[in-house]
Amino acid sequence: MNAPAYNFAYLDEQTKRMIRRAILKAIAIPGYQVPFASREMPMPYGWGTGGVQVTAAILGPEDVLKVIDQGSDDTTNAISIRKFFAKTAGVATTTATEDATVVQTRHRIPETELHENQVLVYQVPIPEPLRFLEPRETETRRMHALAEYGLMHVKLYEDIARFGHIATAYAYPVKVNARYVMDPSPTPKFDNPKMDNCPALQLFGAGREKRIYAIPPYTQVVSLDFEDHPFEPYRFDAPCALCAAENSYLDEIVTDDKGGRMFVCSDTDYCEGRQAAGHHGSLSAAPYKEKAGSHG
Amino acid sequence: MVDQDLIENDEPLLVAKSLSKSYGRIAACRDVSFALYPGEVLAIVGESGSGKSTLLQLLSGQLAASGGQVSYRMRDGVTRDFATLGEAERRFLFRTDWGFVHQDPAQGLRMAVSAGANVGERLMAVGWNHYGRIRDTASDWLTRVEIDIARIDDAPRTYSGGMRQRLQIARNLVTEPRLVFMDEPTGGLDVSVQARLLDLVRSLVAELHLAVIIVTHDLAVARLLSHRVMVMKGGRVIETGLTDQVLDDPREPYTQLLVSSILPP
Numbered sequence: 001m002n003a004p005a006y007n008f009a010y011l012d013e014q015t016k017r018m019i020r021r022a023i024l025k026a027i028a029i030p031g032y033q034v035p036f037a038s039r040e041m042p043m044p045y046g047w048g049t050g051g052v053q054v055t056a057a058i059l060g061p062e063d064v065l066k067v068i069d070q071g072s073d074d075t076t077n078a079i080s081i082r083k084f085f086a087k088t089a090g091v092a093t094t095t096a097t098e099d100a101t102v103v104q105t106r107h108r109i110p111e112t113e114l115h116e117n118q119v120l121v122y123q124v125p126i127p128e129p130l131r132f133l134e135p136r137e138t139e140t141r142r143m144h145a146l147a148e149y150g151l152m153h154v155k156l157y158e159d160i161a162r163f164g165h166i167a168t169a170y171a172y173p174v175k176v177n178a179r180y181v182m183d184p185s186p187t188p189k190f191d192n193p194k195m196d197n198c199p200a201l202q203l204f205g206a207g208r209e210k211r212i213y214a215i216p217p218y219t220q221v222v223s224l225d226f227e228d229h230p231f232e233p234y235r236f237d238a239p240c241a242l243c244a245a246e247n248s249y250l251d252e253i254v255t256d257d258k259g260g261r262m263f264v265c266s267d268t269d270y271c272e273g274r275q276a277a278g279h280h281g282s283l284s285a286a287p288y289k290e291k292a293g294s295h296g
Numbered sequence: 297m298v299d300q301d302l303i304e305n306d307e308p309l310l311v312a313k314s315l316s317k318s319y320g321r322i323a324a325c326r327d328v329s330f331a332l333y334p335g336e337v338l339a340i341v342g343e344s345g346s347g348k349s350t351l352l353q354l355l356s357g358q359l360a361a362s363g364g365q366v367s368y369r370m371r372d373g374v375t376r377d378f379a380t381l382g383e384a385e386r387r388f389l390f391r392t393d394w395g396f397v398h399q400d401p402a403q404g405l406r407m408a409v410s411a412g413a414n415v416g417e418r419l420m421a422v423g424w425n426h427y428g429r430i431r432d433t434a435s436d437w438l439t440r441v442e443i444d445i446a447r448i449d450d451a452p453r454t455y456s457g458g459m460r461q462r463l464q465i466a467r468n469l470v471t472e473p474r475l476v477f478m479d480e481p482t483g484g485l486d487v488s489v490q491a492r493l494l495d496l497v498r499s500l501v502a503e504l505h506l507a508v509i510i511v512t513h514d515l516a517v518a519r520l521l522s523h524r525v526m527v528m529k530g531g532r533v534i535e536t537g538l539t540d541q542v543l544d545d546p547r548e549p550y551t552q553l554l555v556s557s558i559l560p561p
Contacts (some may be wrong), residue, residue: 151417154420158409226427228428
């Protein structure tokens, strides 16, 4: 009964060791879902309990943390987790992708290319890619063990039969290191190519489902497809309305009830960086006019 | 040149040796031995609780036997004891060289995915990766089992009972298996639909040179489809022989009772 009242990064050291062991195993078997004894965290399931535990286990005092939610640094989830670690670990936080050493993310991979000294931690709601095709957990485990992935193609077949193209737009299944089929968490399929041969370590934590999996740096990640219906990343056909970027993933924002809408980068850091570098989109605010006060 | 077909057919496809299975003190299946040859249709008949379904599960490797062994001649011609196969091999066998037609189509089909995907699943499981070809093969098979091509994208839950059963057969035959297990395939279908289904099965069996083990309590089904019949009672095979011989001239009292209990047409 003499446990310290405070431990670095919230979790106690034994828990962190347990999680690190799971992470090491996950890195050793790319794409394989390693069970771990997920803890209750001071947040509800679905808010990133898995990602938070992975981050807590790998965080060191020198690390610089960035947290994004749907690409954005300033949503509730992102701010709360960033504050949580600022408070419990006292680590430096940032919104700049290139300055961060650990990036915890929900539903996006940053547009800025990651480098070798970074770890990307994904929050995963449902780690099992076969879940909605085969409800039995015992059966899906066996299918992974025997690499029986015909069923995954059944889903893609259904998409083409119904919609004429592979309509799966997010959580698009990938094959890691030519062995395990993996759910990349609900990232848009636009981000799938970024996972392939990525210099940064990618860790996936699912708190409710108690699974950790990983893609080690420079690992082959292939999106599943058919020969006659190859994988295609999807992006709205428009430039960002704020920074005019032509190659970033866009959010669609409805601006009025008359069908008005704008497309902006979902990665806020990337967008702000471009605006600071002088790029302007069609709907950028024009500060010099406001200052001029042309219509008083 | 030796006739390759003759050699092929000369050796049994599946051999059961003194198979038995007991659940605690209850012996569900005792000392069953037989050999099944390529292209042969064997019917296992008997009343409820006679051990038919247990036997079928033993033969198809879904249940571990308490005694005896099942061996199967693989596609490479080597006969292997089923118990020595690894799980991966067994499952591979199950989705390529074997078929299993369940009484309840919901067990054998994926009710929520389209008919085309149901048929195509086995192909995708053995590595087919071309949507157009998978779809062509699926439509081809739907035609063969007399399902309207226009229904290819409908889920089997929108199908009638007879269509579901035919779809299940197409799904099983798409990889051209050599052995198909059928567990009461006509159970729960009305008489006219039964007749069409039996007709279809009979022509497919002849066309594809399938070996079939069919479990049924309906002697009419046995008479229409099978070459040989095994009669089971209390877990034992009490009589076996050519279908017309067993059904027209039953030797055992129980078989006589079974045959005489059919209403004359």
